[in-house]
Amino acid sequence: MTQTPILVPMLNANEPEARLVGVHVPDGQPVQKGDLLFTIETTKAASDIESPASGFLRRIASQGDTLPVGGLLAAITGTADETLEIPGVDNPALPPATDTPADATSQPPAPAGLRITKPARALAESLGLNLSALPQDRLITEAVIRQLAGSPAPTPESAPQPNASAGLLIYGAGGHAKAVMEMARAIGAFRIAGIVDDNPALTGTSVLGIPVLGTRQVLPELAAKGILMAANGVGGIINIEVRIKIFEFLANFGFAFPILQHPRATIENSAEIYAGVQVFANAYVGSSTILHEKCMINTGAIVSHDCEIGAYTHIAPGAMLAGHVHVGEQALVGMGVTTAIGVKIGSRARIGNGAILLADVPDKGIVQAGKVWMG
Secondary structure: OOOEEEEOOOOOOOOOEEEEEEEOOOOOOEEOOOOEEEEEEOOOOEEEEEOOOOEEEEEOOOOOOEEEOOOEEEEEEOOOOOOOOOOOOOOOOOOOOOOOOOOHHHOOOOOOOOEEOHHHHHHHHHOOOOHHHOOOOOEEOHHHHHHHHOOOOOOOOOOOOOOOOEEEEEEOOOHHHHHHHHHHHHHOOEEEEEEEOOOHHHOOOEEOOEEEEEOHHHHHHHHHOOOOEEEEOOOOOOOHHHHHHHHHHHHHOOOEOOOEEOOOOEEOOOOEEOOOOEEOOOOEEOOOOEEOOOOEEOOOOEEOOOOEEOOOOEEOOOOEEOOOOEEOOOOEEOOOOEEOOOOEEOOOOEEOOOOEEOOOEOOOOEEOOOOEEOO
16 A cells, blocks of 8 residues: 655755644644645744645644754555554654643633744743734744744854765756756755656656656656755746646655755845745845745845745746835746835736736736836
8 A cells, every 4th residue: 555655845955953833733644735734833934734635634733842954754545554564764763642631621722813932932922922912824833932022032153064975866967957956056055866857868868967757757766765855946837737747747746845055045033934935046035025835036136025925926036126026926036026015916927037016916817028118
């Protein structure tokens, strides 16, 4: 019977571990693909983990556990009592999973509508913050609490260093994939395991000295060997659906998507960044900005304070977003685009290179290159 492992993704290149702060499905229960299973958190980011397949949840870790990146969090099995047999995956010695932390009954319920992680709540209570006054438009993490309270976040110098032996697969061998490879090498936190590309003629060759292992048909073999972190090297500049489908395809095999942040990018400590995000060299991400899962901030782009960038959205090289700009999911903001403060760009919108946005753009809206958009 096929068993699908669920591994701890890398949320922050400077932290080789994450804490399990939310368990949303009891052990042994049936789940459907896409069901919300867990919430994990580092000092700078939080992420929800969905089920990669349908079956039964076999949980290994317990709420409150701190787990290594790439460690086994749970698995999806065909039956509720199936013995776990996942080749190539280290199963850390953890206590038996429990549905709730031991002190869960000692705390009163959080205010209605508030989504807050357990470590963030503990920090808020230790600082005397009023839970009812916390914002309800986002997941409240420790980083958010520190920002609200004016407390400094842990510095990179004091943070634990990433696991240099973590294996990372690159999907794609084109121009964007090369940029991803260079970034992964510059980060220094990954052992690049190889490249998978859908062009069979590339199998056996190399790109930037990295071997092309084969087409997508080799993914089950690689997963069985324990290579279960992947970076999407397809930019999707012409058709973003291609990029989305590759993410979904890799997720079906249990691959996790680490955050990739180039060492020459600047990301303020109060920014919230989710799994699979790519931030390239010389980009800037401002205070209290939210980068949702699998979005991309390309080379030299500026995303100012209090912006929010939707899942899968691509902010192209040299784009300049003013403060409080919100961009929906699966949008493209082209090279050299500039915006006024507070502009909203809808989901699946396409903004051509060099456009100037002075007004909101609706969902699926198209702004031609070089146009001054007045609404």
